[in-house]
Amino acid sequence: MSEIKNNNLASSPFIPSPTSVGKIMRSVIYALIPGIAIYILFFGWGVLINILLAIVASLLFEWFMLVVCRRPVRVFLFDGSAIITAILLALALPTIAPWWIPVVGSFFAIVVAKHLYGGLGYNVFNPAMAAYAVLLISFPLEMTLWSVPLESIKSNLGFLNSINFSFYRELPPSLNFDAITSATILDQLRTEIGLGHSIEKVVNSSVFGFVAGAGYEWVNLGFLAGGLWLIYRKIITWHIPVAMLLGLLSISTFCYLLDAEQFSSPWIHLFGGASILGAFFIATDPITASTTEKGRLIYGFCIGLLVFSIRAWGGYPDGVAFAVLLIGLTVPLLDHYTAPKVYGARKGYDKN
Amino acid sequence: MRKLWRFTGGIKLKGFNKPSNTSSIHQIPIPEKLILPLRQHIGEATEPLISIGQRVFKGELLASSTSFISAPVHASSSGTIVDIGKYSIPHQSGISETCIVIETDGLDEWDSNITANIHPEKLSRENLHTIVKSAGIVGLGGAAFPSAAKLKPTRKINSLIINGVECEPYISCDDALMQSRPDEIIRGVILLQRMLEPNECIIAIEDNKPKAIDSLRTALEKLANAGVLDTTNISVIPIPTIFPAGSEKQLVKVLTGKEIPQHGLPYEVGVVCLNVGTTSAIYDAVYHGQPLISRVVTVTGSEVNQPDNYNVLLGTPVVNLLNAAGSIGFSKYKLIMGGPMMGMNLPNSDVPVVKATNCILVEKAEQEKGTKVMPCIRCGTCTTVCPMKLLPQQLYWHAKSKNLEKLDHFNLSDCIECGCCAVVCPSKIPLVHYFRYAKSEKKEHEIKLKIADQSRIRSLVRESRLEKSKREQEERKAKRKAERKKKKASIPKKDKAIEGQSTSVPEKIEDKGVKTKKVAKIAKG
Numbered sequence: 001m002s003e004i005k006n007n008n009l010a011s012s013p014f015i016p017s018p019t020s021v022g023k024i025m026r027s028v029i030y031a032l033i034p035g036i037a038i039y040i041l042f043f044g045w046g047v048l049i050n051i052l053l054a055i056v057a058s059l060l061f062e063w064f065m066l067v068v069c070r071r072p073v074r075v076f077l078f079d080g081s082a083i084i085t086a087i088l089l090a091l092a093l094p095t096i097a098p099w100w101i102p103v104v105g106s107f108f109a110i111v112v113a114k115h116l117y118g119g120l121g122y123n124v125f126n127p128a129m130a131a132y133a134v135l136l137i138s139f140p141l142e143m144t145l146w147s148v149p150l151e152s153i154k155s156n157l158g159f160l161n162s163i164n165f166s167f168y169r170e171l172p173p174s175l176n177f178d179a180i181t182s183a184t185i186l187d188q189l190r191t192e193i194g195l196g197h198s199i200e201k202v203v204n205s206s207v208f209g210f211v212a213g214a215g216y217e218w219v220n221l222g223f224l225a226g227g228l229w230l231i232y233r234k235i236i237t238w239h240i241p242v243a244m245l246l247g248l249l250s251i252s253t254f255c256y257l258l259d260a261e262q263f264s265s266p267w268i269h270l271f272g273g274a275s276i277l278g279a280f281f282i283a284t285d286p287i288t289a290s291t292t293e294k295g296r297l298i299y300g301f302c303i304g305l306l307v308f309s310i311r312a313w314g315g316y317p318d319g320v321a322f323a324v325l326l327i328g329l330t331v332p333l334l335d336h337y338t339a340p341k342v343y344g345a346r347k348g349y350d351k352n
Numbered sequence: 353m354r355k356l357w358r359f360t361g362g363i364k365l366k367g368f369n370k371p372s373n374t375s376s377i378h379q380i381p382i383p384e385k386l387i388l389p390l391r392q393h394i395g396e397a398t399e400p401l402i403s404i405g406q407r408v409f410k411g412e413l414l415a416s417s418t419s420f421i422s423a424p425v426h427a428s429s430s431g432t433i434v435d436i437g438k439y440s441i442p443h444q445s446g447i448s449e450t451c452i453v454i455e456t457d458g459l460d461e462w463d464s465n466i467t468a469n470i471h472p473e474k475l476s477r478e479n480l481h482t483i484v485k486s487a488g489i490v491g492l493g494g495a496a497f498p499s500a501a502k503l504k505p506t507r508k509i510n511s512l513i514i515n516g517v518e519c520e521p522y523i524s525c526d527d528a529l530m531q532s533r534p535d536e537i538i539r540g541v542i543l544l545q546r547m548l549e550p551n552e553c554i555i556a557i558e559d560n561k562p563k564a565i566d567s568l569r570t571a572l573e574k575l576a577n578a579g580v581l582d583t584t585n586i587s588v589i590p591i592p593t594i595f596p597a598g599s600e601k602q603l604v605k606v607l608t609g610k611e612i613p614q615h616g617l618p619y620e621v622g623v624v625c626l627n628v629g630t631t632s633a634i635y636d637a638v639y640h641g642q643p644l645i646s647r648v649v650t651v652t653g654s655e656v657n658q659p660d661n662y663n664v665l666l667g668t669p670v671v672n673l674l675n676a677a678g679s680i681g682f683s684k685y686k687l688i689m690g691g692p693m694m695g696m697n698l699p700n701s702d703v704p705v706v707k708a709t710n711c712i713l714v715e716k717a718e719q720e721k722g723t724k725v726m727p728c729i730r731c732g733t734c735t736t737v738c739p740m741k742l743l744p745q746q747l748y749w750h751a752k753s754k755n756l757e758k759l760d761h762f763n764l765s766d767c768i769e770c771g772c773c774a775v776v777c778p779s780k781i782p783l784v785h786y787f788r789y790a791k792s793e794k795k796e797h798e799i800k801l802k803i804a805d806q807s808r809i810r811s812l813v814r815e816s817r818l819e820k821s822k823r824e825q826e827e828r829k830a831k832r833k834a835e836r837k838k839k840k841a842s843i844p845k846k847d848k849a850i851e852g853q854s855t856s857v858p859e860k861i862e863d864k865g866v867k868t869k870k871v872a873k874i875a876k877g
Contacts, residue, residue: 009443011785013771014692015365015521019778020731021726075724121727152468237736289811291732291745335746342763343360343601343740344611 002224021120025080027235032087035313036221042149042215044161048097050102053166054086057106060178062322065115085109088128088282091174092274092321093135096147099166101139105131105309125328126288129321136316148182149215185213185272186317189264198261212271220276227280239296240289241279248275269308278307278320288328295331297337303327353588354554357609359602360738362594362774365521365693377528377661380676383428383780386454386667387704388414389441394497395421400452404435407465411643413486414452423498423707424488426643427463428665431456431664435468442689442706444788445506454667463629464643472543476867480547480638487637488644488707493526493598494627494690496708499630502619503547510622511608512550515632516543516557516564517591517598520691523711525648526628528661530557533632534571540635550626553626554607558597559590596770602739614766629710648707651677653714655685664705670712671701679714688713693771712771726779729850734773734783740766744773744783751790756797759790767791 039047062082066073089105109131117123136143157165157172157180164170171177183191186343192201202208209217230236248269255263258351269275274282283303290299303323310319391397395701397418402408408427416424431454438448469475475483485500493515514537518526530537537555545553557565568588576583591597591606601612603625610621618625626634629647636642652659657678664673670687679685687698690711705712734744743762750758767787774783 011782011788012688012690012692012694012696012769012862013775013784014686014688014695014713014776015771017775017777019776019779020780021729021778024729024778072724075726079726118728121729237732240869286729286731291730291735292743294734296732313527337763339743339746340360340735340741342614342742342766343605344614344616344766346613 018090021079021081024235026082027230027233028084028281029080031226031230031235032091032223034225035219035277036087036091038222039095040217042218043095043147045155046097046147046157046166049099049162049166050090050093050095050097051087053077054090054102054106055083055097057103057159058082058086058089058110061107061110062115064127065111065119069115069119071119076120079120079273082110082114085114085165088277090133092128094146096145096165097142098169101135101142105135107131107176108134120289123287125325126282126285129282129324132321133325136321143153144187145181145182147180183207184317185216185268186311189268189272189311190317193262199264200261202264211265211267213268216273217271220271223276223280229274230280236280236284237293237296239293240284240300242282243262243278243300244304245270245275247301247336248308249304251305251308255308260284263312269311272316273307273311274320275307278303278324282320283324288324288331290331290334290338292335292338292340294340295334298338299327299334300332302330309329353606354587355609356589356591357590359594359597359605359739360741360770361737362596362602363737363776364865365595375662377532378676380662380664380668380672382456382458383455383663385426385434385669386426386431386456387439387669388452388454389439389669389706390415390425390450390452392425392496392666394495394722395419395423395501395735397450398422398425400436401448402433402452404433404436408433408454409461411463411466411645413643414798421501423490423499423500424486424643425452426488426645427454427455427480428645428667429454429460430461434795440699440703442696442703442709444696446868451704455565456686468640469638470640475638475788476858477547483593483641483674484634485639487633487642489630489633489637490644491627492633492647492707492710493627494708495600496693496706499626499634502624504627505548505624507619508622509550509619509624511624512541512548512553513603513607513623514544514546514553514555514628515598515600515603515624515625516555516561516628516650518561519558519593519595519598520693520695521595521713521877522652522713522786523650523691524652525650525661525710527564528650529632529648530561530628531567534567535575536632536635537568537628537640538571538575538583538586539581540631540633541586542583543634543638544624544626544631545585550585550624552587553848555586555588556603556607557588558593560593560798576616592671595772596739596768599739599770601768603735603791614763615746644707647705647707647709649673649709650711651679651714652687652711654716655679655714660781664709666707667704668677669702669704669845670698674701674714686715688715693775694769711856725781728779728781731778733776733778737772737776739770739772742767744787746785747783747790748783751786754793755792756790756794759794764790764794814851843857865871 005247036047059077059082063073063077086106089109089145090102093101109127113125113127113130114123188202188205188207207214209215211217227241231238249266252269253267256265260343283300306323306327307319310316310322366779390400396417398415398417400415402414406415409430410427414425433452434455435453436450439451440446441449464861481500481503484503488495489499504619516526517528541553564719565588570589572586574582575581596602597606600618604610604612604618604621604623608623608624612618613620629695633644646663646664648661649664650661651673660677662673662676688702689698689709689760692713697715728748730745732745738744746762747759747764750762764787769784769788771784777783
């Protein structure tokens with residue numbers, strides 16, 4: 001059977017669908033706005049510059065690939081999927097990354113992870129996370145250079161200076177490189193625990209805010225609000241975010257209660273890294289997530305466990321991207337074994 | 353308050369008001385021609401009992417079948433049979449089937465054999481069953497399953513469910529019927545109760561039809577106060593408005609919490625389910641002796657001036673309904689029989705109203721144009737809304753790749769084609785269309801397999817037959833050889849040879865006789 005181009009068919013239902021891919025994608029973009037706004041507020045224009053660079057690059061690559069693959073450009077270019085990929089990728093990047101980081105990331109996300117696998121709906125890996133992982137492994141220096149929250153910078157970089165810095169790595173004379181960079185709370189945790197220090201030292205450092213990373217905790221609250229709105233609007237279901245956060249909380253609480261010296265508080269795990277963004281916006285990417293309710297619960301929970309494992313015992317400070325990519329590999333298996341029992345299924349009834 | 357369950361999935365269809373929702377039911381005038389298909393039900397087609405040129409009376413039996421699952425066809429009005437031939441019928445694929453055509457004489461003369469039953473309460477169960485069967489009553493909710501087949505369950509029936517849910521948007525024929533004929537419906541229910549002897553009887557109505565609920569409750573109270581009939585076991589239960597709550601499987605779940613077993617029937621969980629329209633038809637058949645010759649049809653849609661409910665003689669061409677309801681925009685309209693969720697496109701407006709016709713929907717044809725089908729983004733919303741707990745998305749992949757084995761694995765045959773998955777699909781994939789296509793594909797495949805199987809068996813039988821005759825031939829040859837040898841050996845002893853000859857001859861004859869019989873048998877087989 002060939003793809004049906006137009007559903008002007010002589011077949012029921014005759015009620016047009018009220019939703020569309022474009023509407024869903026737009027809703028997700030709207031839901032990201034509060035988090036992004038707070039992010040800009042705390043960390044400067046670098047966030048926005050990254051996002052804009054990624055969007056422009058992604059749309060260009062998307063357009064190019066659609067033309068090359070001879071797919072309808074008009075239908076797919078503005079379906080919103082490329083824009084979401086771009087935003088999620090940009091949000092995962094350090095705010096003071098050089099301009100080519102989001103561009104190279106967009107290339108990998110759109111061209112390799114998305115279109116070489118067949119385009120929208122067919123990609124095996126989450127394009128944004130695949131691109132992030134590639135960037136992190138290929139350019140570790142640029143990818144681990146995080147900025148300090150604005151409140152602790154003596155003078156704000158400003159929009160033009162941010163652009164200047166992104167493209168030419170030039171800073172105004174009043175600032176030097178060290179003044180604007182700092183470790184994230186998860187980085188700090190890794191280093192301190194690696195050195196044999198206790199958590200206490202991190203909590204007393206400047207990167208610690210109220211319950212987790214300074215500044216980042218507020219950004220995460222913004223993403224949480226957006227995520228809850230998505231659930232309320234029924235764009236995503238509660239299963240994956242709840243299961244993932246539950247997985248993360250359960251193991252981190254358990255370890256924290258076991259040894260509070262070596263393991264940070266669950267709050268840091270919840271609001272310190274990319275957990276909230278990951279739970280509501282990345283793990284819920286429909287194309288790469290499990291599709292059954294039970295499967296989604298297992299999928300989310302396993303991601304939560306893996307995120308903690310990577311943070312606590314792995315080689316990277318944060319593990320959302322790797323966890324999503326790895327657990328994503330189990331999706332076909334999950335879908336297969338968690339298929340719901342059909343209405344009226346007979347007990348012990350064997351089809352074969 | 354009765355405890356209600358919730359079936360999995362389903363959708364709330366908002367914003368589809370029912371413009372045709374009134375308590376009045378208008379009469380459509382007798383058309384010039386009535387076209388009555390021989391098969392208006394699920395099951396065996398009927399055989400015509402009349403001939404062309406014959407004059408028939410209203411209610412006269414025209415065609416019947418001896419099959420258990422079938423329903424006879426009666427003349428909807430008096431007139432002359434002018435043709436028995438192929439006419440296009442309401443069917444998804446626009447096929448033609450054999451129909452009886454009556455040219456009406458406008459006298460609407462009833463068959464003199466049809467008389468009212470004076471004491472319908474005194475009829476035996478067997479009598480009631482015969483009346484329902486011979487009246488040609490089928491499920492009027494849309495499925496058109498012969499009702500009589502439901503009324504002889506082999507198990508104890510716990511609940512008799514009268515389906516007044518009518519969950520499809522736009523359709524209001526059952527609603528109108530419940531408002532205008534509550535007494536008849538309840539009397540029909542009491543007849544059914546006598547036939548099935550259930551522990552309880554529930555009339556289920558969606559809670560968006562308060563007038564119908566009121567009407568039936570008032571009628572029930574009146575009858576109870578009058579004390580003529582026992583109505584203690586009958587209750588009117590409003591159920592939440594979620595599509596497709598009116599589907600038998602989902603309704604049974606809502607009211608009893610039980611699920612009808614896969615590929616099974618409701619009586620397996622102690623339930624019999626009948627539509628309100630069917631119940632009122634049973635009343636007409638038992639009390640007045642009238643067979644099923646008319647039904648209530650909703651005529652509605654954006655292209656209809658006066659959406660309303662009409663009492664229509666079966667066999668009336670759809671165009672007569674459109675004229676009565678004042679349909680506009682004849683050039684670019686879309687004609688649908690049934691509701692917008694599960695209805696079917698009609699090939700033209702000449703097709704007749706049949707027993708299953710509950711609604712004629714006339715919509716603008718352009719409504720769905722311009723929507724592009726996007727690739728599946730695996731959002732899984734279809735799975736969430738599927739009332740049969742299927743995985744529409746998986747079915748879609750396998751339907752697309754024609755993987756019949758996988759389709760079987762994912763229970764394609766359980767799909768009720770309710771359309772929920774297609775309506776919520778953000779990619780606008782016409783899922784139900786794919787499933788229907790895959791189902792027909794599967795059917796075709798099964799027929800092919802059957803034919804292949806038959807010819808395989810035939811060739812196997814032939815082979816074994818040939819082998820057998822060959823073997824027999826060889827055996828005979830060997831026998832003859834042995835005999836000849838024996839003879840040769842016995843020649844010197846003369847008297848013994850004579851003995852041997854005399855015995856061997858009849859033996860041979862007998863052998864031949866057996867062989868010819870065998871050959872005849874094989875040839876027959």
